[in-house]
Every structure is written in C-alpha cells, then in structure tokens.
Amino acid sequence: MKVLYFGHYKEGTGWAQAAIDYILALDSVGVDVVCRNINLTGVEHQVPNKILELESKSIEGAEFCIQHLLPHHLVGTESFKKNVAYFAGETTTIKHQPWFVHLQQVDEVWVPNSDLWSSLSSDSLPVGAIKVLPHTKDISTYKQPVDPIEINGVEDKFKFYCIADLNDRKNLVSTIRCFHSEFSKHDNVALVVKVKKHGVSQQDLHSHVIELSEVIKKRLRIFSKSEMYADVVVIAENVPGSVISSIHELCDCYVGISKGEGWSIPAFDAMAFGNTPICGDFGGPKEFIDRNNISTGKLVGGQLSICDCQDAAFPEIFTGLECWFEPSEVETKKAMRYYYENRQEIDRTSGIKRAEKFSYEEVGNQIKELLNG
Template sequence: MKVLYIGYYKENSDWGRITESNILALDAAGVDVVCRSINLSQPRKISGRLAEIEQKDLSDCDFCIQHVFPDHLVGSKKFKKNVAILGNTFTEIGHTSVPEKLQQLDEVWVPNVNMARELSNLKVKARYIPFCTDTSKYKTKQKDIQIPQAVGKFKFYTMLSPDDSKALESILSAFNSEFDASELATLIIFLVSPREDSNKKVRDISEAVKASLHLQRDVSLYPREIIVGEPNLTQEQVYQIHQYGDSYLDINSGHPWSSNLIDAVGFGSKPITTKWSAPKELDDDDIAKTIDAVFKCKKSSGGHSSELELGKDYFLSPCEKQIKEHMREAYEEWLSNPVVYTQKNKSKGYQKVEEFSLKNIGATMKEKLND
C-alpha cells in the first residue's frame, strides 16, 4: 500500500495542523505515505518527518487522499481508492454543487457522525473518522498563565473571534444570569485575531446583554468578565490557556470538529459543547458536558455571500438553559474540592484523548483504505 496525500499542510492554521497530523498518523501506522501540498497563502517551512515524507517519490501510489476544499477535488480512476476528507463548517449543502463534487470520489471521510449522516442522505458514501492529535503534548507542563483577577476562582473560558457575536452573546447571557459577583466564578474571553477596537466591541456586547437581563439595577453590579486580546496567539499559548482554565466553553455555530475541544480535554479542562459538534467519543458526562441546539437560517446584513453562505444553510444556536445548568454543575463540583476536581479531569481527559492519537487514528485510516 502506498498513499498519496494531498492537502494544505503548509498552511499556518488549525486546518494545516490537522492535515499534517493525519499524514503523520498514516506514517505512524506503517503506511507508505507521500504528501504534496496545495498552498492557499504563503507556505510555512516544514521540517522533520513531514519534510521527509514530502521528499518521497510519487510513483506507484495506489491510494489517494485529498484533504482539500470541494472546489479542489479531482476524480480519478487510476487509484484503488480515491478518498476526500471534508471538515468544513457548513451544515446544509444539498442546494449547492458540493455533493456532485464529492460523488466524483470513492468515499468521503468526515470527523463528525452528524455530518456523515447528512452526506449519506445526499447519496455520498461517507465514513466517520475523527481527526487525530499528537497526545505527547498533554504530558508536557506548559508555562503558567498569570491573571490576578482570576486567582482562587473557577475559570470558565472561551476562545472566540471578536466577530462571533452570536456565540459571545450566548455565553455572556448564560454566565451572567447564573452567577453573581459574590461567587467564585469568573469568565475569561480570549480573543482570536483581535483588532484595535475588539476589546471595546466585546465590552459593549457584554454591557448590552447585562442590561437586557434586568437582574441588577446597574450593569456594574454583574461579575466583570476578563477580556484577553493577543494579536497572534501561538500554539504554545493556546496549550497554556487550556492548562490554565477549568471549563472550556466551545459554543460555536456548527463546526464539525474543534481541535480546541480535544486539547481542552487533554489538558484536563472539562468542556461544555454542543451535541452536534462533539465527537461521539466525548459523549460521556465524565469527560464533557454536551448541550442541545437548534438550527436557524443563516442571514447576513452584508452583500452577496458565497454559494455556501446562502440562507438555505444554517447556524447552530445552543440551548442557554443547558449551558447554565452545566456551568452550575461544574462550579459546584469544583467548589466542593478544587484539587480532586482538577486531578480527576486531568486523569480522565488524558485517557480519553489517547483514542485520538496518531497511532490509533492512523490504524483506523489504514483499515478503511483496505476495506
């Protein structure tokens, strides 16, 4: 077996790191894999084993994996099996040309069981294979973060773009209607790719949410969230954040996979996320708290969007009642014994993420190629 893996592994992004991990996973499983890159932007320099794999000869590849956007997919009968890997954030593609593009290939691998079900309904042969991660990082002690306002408190935290106002409003609404300033709970908002006015924008949204809740006579009486805006969060800083926090809030708009969610579990932070987005392996109350959500039609106040952003697609709106309930459960468990809470989540979290290791997912991919 020799596999040609085509993807965006030179992109300096989460997408690029996921692609790199999949290539290394096949290699770890003993598969003869050779990779070739499609560059969407200025490519990053690669090294180590990935660079060695890229230098391999292309001849005699009998399997092909295309880990690219649907527009870049190419149908071919020269391989025993031609596979697409899809991890995009759209939830409804029946009205687009994507199913036709996917049908060019023998099968499609997706990291989300709900996404696999949706594609199967569109007559696309889809298999659920979660993405993988290098679990060795969870054994490494990260540099400690120092936030004086959060010392001695239970730290709910999230990482959001300042433009992700829907998720931000849900988190702020749940937190501020569940906790008051007398409790030892704090909310830390780490802004991803912030602009100069991002802190003010988030603060304005926060004050508007608090005012609309009508639970205090003045917004200054609510707990004050901590806003951290780093211009360019490095991967090491992201790991430090997960090691630091107690409960990661992964309340997104329907992403089929979240590397941050897996990293949170691996570093011992029990996340709260949607049942749609969570891998089925995390459907365990000891590992993560999952919430229901409803689909709402996408709308935009801007100009014409791409094919995938039309109003026939949806965004995911989480159940704020369940967010509040799980926040309270986590806080009360921590309050009863902070040390036990932390140690238990670190131990169980690390055991769980081993299921997403390069070795395990690589073996699964190898098995599915031969199937």
C-alpha cells in the same frame, strides 16, 4: 502502501492542524506517506520538521490519494486505487452548495463525525462512499510540562474559557450571555475569551468583545451597575500553540457552544487537559465527549434553526437553505453552574484517558483499514 496526501496544512488554522495530525498518524503506523501543501492565502506557517521531510519525498508509486482540501479544490482522478476527499461540514445539508457537486468527483468522502455522515447520506451521496474518521492527536503533547501563563484579574478564580474565531457560527454572544446571566461578582469566577479574526487588529478585536459584553449586560438588566457582573477577560493577541496549551492549563472549564463543529480541536484539547468542555450535542463533540462520564465534558441539547449568517467565508455556505444547531442556553447555564459548584468532584484524568482513543496509532490504523476496505 503509499499515500499521497494533499492539504492546506500551512495555513495555521484548525483545518491545517487536522491535516498535519492525519499525515503524522499515517507515518506513525508505518504507511509510506508523501504530502503536498495547497496554499490558500499566500502565507505559510511553520509546520513540524517531519512534515517537511515527508513533503520532500517523491510521489512516484503512490497508490492512494487523500485530498484534505476545500471542496472547490478537489480533483477527480482514476490514477489511484482510491481517491478520497476529507470534508468537514457544520450544517444539516450541503446539497444546495456547489461543494456538493465537487464531492461527487471522488471515490469516498471521509467525515469527522456521524451527524455529518447522516447529513451527506440524506443529501443522496452514496452511503457506502461516506466514512467516519475522527480527528487524531499526538497524545504525548498533553503529558509534557506547560509553561505557566498569568492573566491579570483571574488568579484565584474559577475560570471558564473559550477559544474561537469571531464569527456568527462560533456563537460568542450566547457564551457571554450565559455567563453574565448565571454568574455575578458574588461568584468567584471569570470568563476568558481567546479570540481571533483574520484581517482585524488585536486592538479592534479586544474592543469589540469588551463592547459586546457591555451590550449584553445592558440588555440583561440584572444589575444597574456593570461592575456587579463577573469579569470577562479578552486575549486578542496572536499566540503560538504553546501559549494556547498554557491557557488550557490555567483555566478550568471550556465553553464551546458554537452552532456546529466538524470536530472542535479546542474542545478536544480542553477535555484532554481535564477541563470538562461544555458543547452542543451535535457534530464533532459527540464523538469524543462521553455522555456517561461527566468528567469528560457535557453535551447540551438544543434545536436546529435556519442558518442566519452574515460572515460566511464563502457566499454559497451557511445560507438560509441550511440549518445549524443552536445549543440551549438554559442547559449551558446549568452545566456551567454544575462544574463551578462541583469542581472538586471531577476526575481530571478522565479526559486524557478518553483522548487516548484518538491517538496517532489508533486513528492511523483506522485510516489503513479504510484505504484497504
């Protein structure tokens, strides 16, 4: 079996990391895989040496094609036994988007979660052509020593944290509001916000999140003085993956209540580090958080609402014709309080045990089965 794998895997994003992990998963189970990068931004980030090795191989003899690309880059072809698109969406429908038309060029569409499978089925993509394939990860990375990191002001506190781009979908406002509504200076807690946004300076990012926190405090009107609220610490620097791992190692409970995730790599990583991610009961997190084991994390309920998005990456997506999932702030606060007060009762090994179900070997073999199916 020889697979040609296209991806935007040098972009330095979660989307890029997912492509890298799938390629390496295929290689780990003995598949002859050759990869090609499709550049989006003109910038190429460093990738593992193994990816460069697979990239140097010839495409001659490839039997299967996987296009892990934004849909407007997809190409229809009959040159392979199977031509597959990998697609990650976050809303309940895409039938009004041009992307929906692009997806119809391929033989199969693979998606990372069952909710997206249901959405595309409802949009009238052929049910038999839609397959669920979870993300994968090199589990050994969670078992390696992590360099310690110091964050001033949080040393002895219980640390909630989130890692997110600054955009409407990531729902940072709700995360900060839940934190300030539930906790105060009387609680030994802090919220660490690791944030980034393309084209915005670190200083502006830091100032924006701090200002956002202050505005939320004023609107909540719980205390007359800002210093009575629990601390929010912002990390706006661009940092390598090793530092992200150090943040996971340092912190205690991940809060990822975005309005939709195809998967959520930070939440999955948090689970593997034993940090009980709190996520909405929709999309990707449903695939890896075990709702019967509170030590793997908590899925909070919510409701579907009309997309109201001012900063979509493309003008055709996240419009008012789509709905996304808004996690309940009441349930989120309750989950945060639970993990704060019951931290000694959490089995921190449950997360890594759960993560092992998504190892390169497990998912690599799933890919082989899908291609041969």
